Amino acid sequence: MDLGERSYDVVIGCGLLDEPSAWRSPASDASAMIVSNSTVAPLYLERLARSLQGRHYRVHSVELPDGEQHKDWSTLNKVFDALLDARCERATTLYALGGGVVGDVAGFAAACFMRGVPYIQLPTTLLAQVDSSVGGKTAINHALGKNMIGAFHQPRVVVCDLDTLSTLPDRELRAGLAEVIKYGPIADWAFFEWTERHLDDLLARERPALLHAVGRSCEIKADIVARDEREGGLRAVLNFGHTFGHAIEAGLGFGTWLHGEAVAAGMVMAAALSVRLGMLDSEAAARLTSLLARCGLPVQAPALAIERYIELMRLDKKRRDGETRFTLLEGRGRAVIHPADDALVREVVAQTIRRST
Ligand code: NAD
Ligand code: GLY
Numbered sequence: 001m002d003l004g005e006r007s008y009d010v011v012i013g014c015g016l017l018d019e020p021s022a023w024r025s026p027a028s029d030a031s032a033m034i035v036s037n038s039t040v041a042p043l044y045l046e047r048l049a050r051s052l053q054g055r056h057y058r059v060h061s062v063e064l065p066d067g068e069q070h071k072d073w074s075t076l077n078k079v080f081d082a083l084l085d086a087r088c089e090r091a092t093t094l095y096a097l098g099g100g101v102v103g104d105v106a107g108f109a110a111a112c113f114m115r116g117v118p119y120i121q122l123p124t125t126l127l128a129q130v131d132s133s134v135g136g137k138t139a140i141n142h143a144l145g146k147n148m149i150g151a152f153h154q155p156r157v158v159v160c161d162l163d164t165l166s167t168l169p170d171r172e173l174r175a176g177l178a179e180v181i182k183y184g185p186i187a188d189w190a191f192f193e194w195t196e197r198h199l200d201d202l203l204a205r206e207r208p209a210l211l212h213a214v215g216r217s218c219e220i221k222a223d224i225v226a227r228d229e230r231e232g233g234l235r236a237v238l239n240f241g242h243t244f245g246h247a248i249e250a251g252l253g254f255g256t257w258l259h260g261e262a263v264a265a266g267m268v269m270a271a272a273l274s275v276r277l278g279m280l281d282s283e284a285a286a287r288l289t290s291l292l293a294r295c296g297l298p299v300q301a302p303a304l305a306i307e308r309y310i311e312l313m314r315l316d317k318k319r320r321d322g323e324t325r326f327t328l329l330e331g332r333g334r335a336v337i338h339p340a341d342d343a344l345v346r347e348v349v350a351q352t353i354r355r356s357t
Pocket of ligand 1: 037104127137138165169
């Protein structure tokens with residue numbers, strides 16, 4: 001991840017949790033705080049703590065409750081409580097061991113504690129390995145909107161140990177694949193076609209396929225973030241499917257649909273909107289829908305009231321001058337940020353909403 005003096009490595013491989021010498025991180029004689037959750041800690045915390053013993057003179061840990069519904073102030077405060085209880089200092093390094101929720105909360109805690117301490121991402125879900133751990137966006141949710149309170153704070157290194165994906169529930173693997181599938185339509189159509197060909201290998205968790213999917217996804221993301229770290233414009237293309245997706249997550253209640261599931265349905269909606277605006281051919285949109293469906297992801301939107309969608313999307317961070325703006329596809333492998341009027345958006349929502357039979 002090329003960001004001048006804040007550049008860092010994204011290390012991808014197997015057995016990395018047990019091999020800290022395989023990933024360069026700032027030498028530290030200070031303490032460490034591992035932030036994990038009640039599901040991931042029993043699986044991997046002890047191994048990581050053992051690996052870090054030689055690197056830090058004290059290794060502490062804090063276990064957060066699991067779930068998107070806990071990505072909030074009270075969970076964030078648990079990290080601050082643990083840091084202060086353990087007398088941590090400005091040189092303390094935080095280690096985020098878990099999925100995107102742990103990564104976002106731990107990263108935000110690192111951005112705030114003593115006005116900023118270093119942190120390292122050790123993502124253990126596919127979604128976190130291909131997306132949330134890279135790029136320095138950290139946040140918690142607000143009852144009124146997704147990821148509304150947060151900070152940009154880059155990690156010192158990202159360590160994607162593919163072995164951790166072996167314990168990931170199938171539904172979570174599929175949700176992570178939604179973010180892998182996202183990269184092709186927005187930036188690299190050949191990668192989309194590779195994903196079409198290798199979906200079965202990915203679902204079977206074959207290491208070479210996972211390695212390529214995580215590697216190429218991180219390359220695409222790193223290239224975009226390097227050009228627009230603070231989302232002045234370009235970085236918003238990574239939000240393909242997210243304007244609709246965030247509305248689905250908030251509208252159903254955080255944690256009802258997984259983030260990747262909401263993004264999948266959101267991408268179908270954004271592609272449909274792109275077709276309606278004459279920006280994308282309908283065959284490309286159909287191929288995207290079909291790949292997501294093969295992956296077992298939702299391709300229809302949940303039946304919230306259409307006005308509820310419109311209201312929730314008014315909170316989108318891309319909104320400007322009273323207009324909701326969407327990440328849309330302008331051809332295959334190219335995304336742009338584009339406004340769309342409410343009438344057209346209502347039609348697209350109505351078209352993609354799940355019909356009960
Ligand atoms: P998650 O963190 O909730 O993890 C999914 C589930 O898998 C959890 O129950 C978790 O405990 C469990 N788990 C994690 N690793 C496991 C493993 N190896 N084995 C068994 N179980 C495991 O969800 P997620 O999909 O990783 O991340 C979604 C979050 O990421 C959302 O809050 C989203 O907003 C955020 N996100 C952030 C960015 C960013 O740029 N910061 C980008 C995309 C998504
Ligand atoms: N996941 C969107 C971003 O990092 O910008």
